Amino acid sequence: MTTYPRKLVVIITEGALEAILARELMALGAHGYTIADVRGRGSHGAREAAWEADRNIRFEVICDEAVAEKIASTLREKYYDDYAMTLFVADIGVLRPQKF
Amino acid sequence: MTTYPRKLVVIITEGALEAILARELMALGAHGYTIADVRGRGSHGAREAAWEADRNIRFEVICDEAVAEKIASTLREKYYDDYAMTLFVADIGVLRPQKF
Amino acid sequence: MTTYPRKLVVIITEGALEAILARELMALGAHGYTIADVRGRGSHGAREAAWEADRNIRFEVICDEAVAEKIASTLREKYYDDYAMTLFVADIGVLRPQKF
Amino acid sequence: MGLDPVVLFFLLGVAARLLRSDLRLPEAMYEGLSIFLLLAIGLKGGVELARQPLADILPQAGAVVVLGLVLPLLAFPVLKYIGRLDHYNAAAIAAHYGSVSMVTFAVALAFLVDRAIAHEPYLPLFVVLLEVPGIIVGILIARLGGGVRRIAWKSLAHEVLFGRSILLLAGGLLIGWIAGPDALAPQAQLFFDLFKGVLALFMLEMGIVAAGRIRQLRRTGPFLIAFGTLMPMVFALIGGLTGRLIGLSVGGTMLLATLAASASYIAAPAAMRIAVPQANPALSLAAVLGVTFPFNVVLGVSLYYWLALRIHGL
Amino acid sequence: MGLDPVVLFFLLGVAARLLRSDLRLPEAMYEGLSIFLLLAIGLKGGVELARQPLADILPQAGAVVVLGLVLPLLAFPVLKYIGRLDHYNAAAIAAHYGSVSMVTFAVALAFLVDRAIAHEPYLPLFVVLLEVPGIIVGILIARLGGGVRRIAWKSLAHEVLFGRSILLLAGGLLIGWIAGPDALAPQAQLFFDLFKGVLALFMLEMGIVAAGRIRQLRRTGPFLIAFGTLMPMVFALIGGLTGRLIGLSVGGTMLLATLAASASYIAAPAAMRIAVPQANPALSLAAVLGVTFPFNVVLGVSLYYWLALRIHGL
Amino acid sequence: MGLDPVVLFFLLGVAARLLRSDLRLPEAMYEGLSIFLLLAIGLKGGVELARQPLADILPQAGAVVVLGLVLPLLAFPVLKYIGRLDHYNAAAIAAHYGSVSMVTFAVALAFLVDRAIAHEPYLPLFVVLLEVPGIIVGILIARLGGGVRRIAWKSLAHEVLFGRSILLLAGGLLIGWIAGPDALAPQAQLFFDLFKGVLALFMLEMGIVAAGRIRQLRRTGPFLIAFGTLMPMVFALIGGLTGRLIGLSVGGTMLLATLAASASYIAAPAAMRIAVPQANPALSLAAVLGVTFPFNVVLGVSLYYWLALRIHGL
Ligand SMILES: Nc1ncnc2c1ncn2[C@@H]1O[C@H](COP(=O)(O)O)[C@@H](O)[C@H]1O
Numbered sequence A, B, C: 001m002t003t004y005p006r007k008l009v010v011i012i013t014e015g016a017l018e019a020i021l022a023r024e025l026m027a028l029g030a031h032g033y034t035i036a037d038v039r040g041r042g043s044h045g046a047r048e049a050a051w052e053a054d055r056n057i058r059f060e061v062i063c064d065e066a067v068a069e070k071i072a073s074t075l076r077e078k079y080y081d082d083y084a085m086t087l088f089v090a091d092i093g094v095l096r097p098q099k100f
Numbered sequence D, E, F: 001m002g003l004d005p006v007v008l009f010f011l012l013g014v015a016a017r018l019l020r021s022d023l024r025l026p027e028a029m030y031e032g033l034s035i036f037l038l039l040a041i042g043l044k045g046g047v048e049l050a051r052q053p054l055a056d057i058l059p060q061a062g063a064v065v066v067l068g069l070v071l072p073l074l075a076f077p078v079l080k081y082i083g084r085l086d087h088y089n090a091a092a093i094a095a096h097y098g099s100v101s102m103v104t105f106a107v108a109l110a111f112l113v114d115r116a117i118a119h120e121p122y123l124p125l126f127v128v129l130l131e132v133p134g135i136i137v138g139i140l141i142a143r144l145g146g147g148v149r150r151i152a153w154k155s156l157a158h159e160v161l162f163g164r165s166i167l168l169l170a171g172g173l174l175i176g177w178i179a180g181p182d183a184l185a186p187q188a189q190l191f192f193d194l195f196k197g198v199l200a201l202f203m204l205e206m207g208i209v210a211a212g213r214i215r216q217l218r219r220t221g222p223f224l225i226a227f228g229t230l231m232p233m234v235f236a237l238i239g240g241l242t243g244r245l246i247g248l249s250v251g252g253t254m255l256l257a258t259l260a261a262s263a264s265y266i267a268a269p270a271a272m273r274i275a276v277p278q279a280n281p282a283l284s285l286a287a288v289l290g291v292t293f294p295f296n297v298v299l300g301v302s303l304y305y306w307l308a309l310r311i312h313g314l
């Protein structure tokens, strides 16, 4: 199996940012994203998804290194200070390099 | 910690394929899978999970390289053309090599 | 982009363990965790999330190697025998090393 | 009489979507409401079915099944040769229009009940009978014309016959029929008294979903818009004439016309994704949800009532 | 009278599952319906409790708690020595059968109400009283026989006493008791009038869940099937005799017999996973949901009514 | 009269949380119930609005909007200079208290209906009118004092005006107004008859959510507790005097006092996260949900009724 190396950027943050981040990611060059509803705990305390202000979402973006870098640096600058947000990057392989 | 290298195959696709893919993955040699309900955007446009035809699912399969390859090539051949589908592979480590 | 290497520990297990594992992970040194509701199949058969006793959850913990090791070995010892549980570890990169 | 509140809820949903509001019904609520509506329609029909000899309805039922087989055969050439859609898409869309929409039926039913217009109370049986044939014909068309590709017929028959919507409708019918009105009285307060309220809530969601499909219409061009409004009118005429032929009352004729005019957005899309995956669901859903469903619930229902009156020479 | 619609809904769920339909109630709906039922039963009981002196009920309540402590002690040796189950599984299953099923109780209640058979209206109190003791005895058995393994008793007592089902039942009882029937009148239309409809919907889901456990019975062999039908009958007899002893009416005797015969599938499985993790939940759920629950709601309830009549010499 | 059942449900939720029970309403249920309540309040108001000339209400409506603009201006200096909160947090909390809580309003409404106290039936209109101004003023304060940071005003206006809660309230009002009471009669059984039962269920959830915020109060110190109880009383006085001024009845005065005293936990938190992200939501939610909401529903509502009587010299 030939796979092409790409980056997987995962962002876990407040539900309130869903629409804004979705637009932001596409504007930064992502070709797509996947969103899951999650809950969790971190430096901002527990977010238990009991109701709307308490909900986390988990964005997953497959992209090339350049876009990953742009996403990471943009989010760091614009959102890290004010929002509960966790971001990590992993190395993955995809089959269709032109898609991502 | 000794971990044994395995592959994590992640498939994001239309909810309609849930039962079919579950059977397919087991037939291809997977020992298990995990499914999450997600939403997203990609080359087939936005899939917002507002109702049934609009729902994505995310399969996660831990397996050895041979099975990963079989899964990737089978799905590519049978589903890529006709379905909204994204697949990627990551390297992971597991504790119980016989389980996966 | 400078990223700092960390471990991502993923645990897929029975919904009944949510509160217990959440406490356990923090006690083992994790700084946070993220939980998603999932369903799946493994050596304990299908868990379809149709009702409460049939629900899986997926924990995701970003941590350093030492904590990852402690989590893996503790869970192996305390829960592997008695619970439907799958655990894997992946290498990831984070931007803020002090956070995880 | 003005606009039915049910239509107003639909328009509120459309507005919410077009105004890009964050209003969304949780998917579990969408599912819960549709389970409720399917069961309630089935139960209502079953209770009524219990009141009269089945034998009297059998010939009518046969005619209705034939209607369901014929409609997609009429739609297909229009889609393929006038609409210039490829074979698979034409077949898939034909299947959607050959099948029916339970919610459109519910709106038509509410229209009659509000105006106290008599109608055969066993018409929910026809919803069940009309849901499947159109889908099967659509799949057959797709297969016959398409390249050779093994279809798992067994699993497909399954998908269609034991799919959620048929199972709930037919299950409700059976329960209503076996239990009868008296035994079901304790459940009536949930399933019958709340029906129109729940329908209103569901229409709010349908408005959001339908409006989400409107944008796609810009890309698919004017053909689907024309098809989505004209075909239902033609089908309503055929359905109405069939109703007259099999001896239905004006109300029953109107309901059968509405059923013929309606297009499926639950059973058909699910079946098509599995059986005719080559077809693009964006096209069929844009037509069904972006054009035909709104047309039917806002204008069609009154139109089909007028049509039923004319067909009966009134 | 024929089959109760509530049972028909259950059978529809069973059929859906056995026919491998894609019909599923969203989990949020399952949870919502069960929250509703627990609260409604509690409220109903609380409103009735408000009507009479508590002191009169106290001795009965004591006897019922004793019943709850005795039942698992009877079940355990049967499971261990006749069923040859290992210690942990025998203890865990004993806990399930020592505790009770609120939905089975609701079906029995509906049976009486439909037939206008008198019964002590405060029996929901006994549901609360019977839910916990069986579970605690089961855990004690597991501990005493099992290897040394520290159990977090405090967190366990918590889990059991403040678990969802006890909290809603007891909370409903308290609210009903404090507020009384008049103050609760505005809520009655939701909680009381819709009760049987909601129960029907929940039974549909229970049918799907129960049928999903049937397959496992093939693997667990015939013992669990026999146990799952015979033990409830024995327990019903014991419960019925207890009812007679403490002076309950025929209706009340039947309800207590049904409670004794019923097995828990909400509180007990949750507690066992934490307190007796060595036990295999596939076994207990196969017996409770695959055998006993269906047996009780389809046949048991009528049987226990007949039994109550005999016990009262009628 | 004792405690309203609605308050008892709230306390049950609080108890469940403080006892660390696993009781949780699924989020879909939380959303579904709140959609129901928003629509129902809107519909009720709309139906009543249809009964009287709009022109009569216009001056009152104007006064109410002014009230909504003034309240956050009063709250801000208290928060900033007495509470020593930073600029952003003071502005954000002022916005929450400037806006209103639909559920608190619903509890007050139920209080009046239970006691058959007359009130202007179009007050739900004022809920809509009072929801937005406070939020906008809060954002303006935050901007004017804060560092320069481009705010997407267009998308923000959007967020606030077409947010879920305004859309459902205003949409319900419009539908009720257009359709009128007769056309809505079939929906009344869902939206009006079940209202108090649904409100009770929602209060159970609110109890769980509110109790979850209590712990944070320990960290935020006594100021927010004092603010969260005293400010509502002052606002209630202002709201009540405004009510008297614009000619409302005692019931209407009490409702307007309650609205003024209530603080938003749906629209305001959502808007603040986007428009004033520098503010810490833990602070505002601790005050709004941990202090003011419980205070208002348990004690405030009776207090504001007493206040309304005094204001009218009774
Ligand atoms: N160490 C971690 N591992 C996994 N998820 C985390 C971790 N820390 C934080 N999160 C997630 O990210 C969200 C926001 O994190 P924070 O900004 O630290 O509160 C939390 O609510 C968790 O869902």
Ligand SMILES: Nc1ncnc2c1ncn2[C@@H]1O[C@H](COP(=O)(O)O)[C@@H](O)[C@H]1O
Binding pocket: A030, A031, A032, A033, A034, A035, A060, A061, A062, A063, A100, B012, B013, B039, B040, B041, B042, B043, B044, B045, B046, B047, B056, B083, B084, B085, B086
């Ligand atoms: N670049 C991407 N990153 C993450 N998820 C993606 C990406 N592209 C597509 N997806 C997901 O895969 C689904 C199907 O993709 P597509 O076939 O491109 O429409 C989308 O609805 C998304 O959920």
Ligand SMILES: Nc1ncnc2c1ncn2[C@@H]1O[C@H](COP(=O)(O)O)[C@@H](O)[C@H]1O
Binding pocket: B030, B031, B032, B033, B034, B035, B060, B061, B062, B063, B100, C012, C013, C039, C040, C041, C042, C043, C044, C045, C046, C047, C056, C083, C084, C085, C086
């Ligand atoms: N090979 C696998 N790949 C992905 N998920 C798995 C795999 N095996 C098990 N799981 C998940 O882990 C849960 C428990 O696994 P098990 O203990 O094997 O029954 C299952 O219900 C699945 O959700």
Ligand code: NA
Binding pocket: D071, D096, D097, D098, D099, D100, D235, D259, D260, D261, D262, D263, D264
């Ligand atoms: Na049709």
Ligand code: NA
Binding pocket: E071, E096, E097, E098, E099, E100, E235, E259, E260, E261, E262, E263, E264
């Ligand atoms: Na029992």
Ligand code: NA
Binding pocket: F071, F096, F097, F098, F099, F100, F235, F259, F260, F261, F262, F263, F264
């Ligand atoms: Na206010």
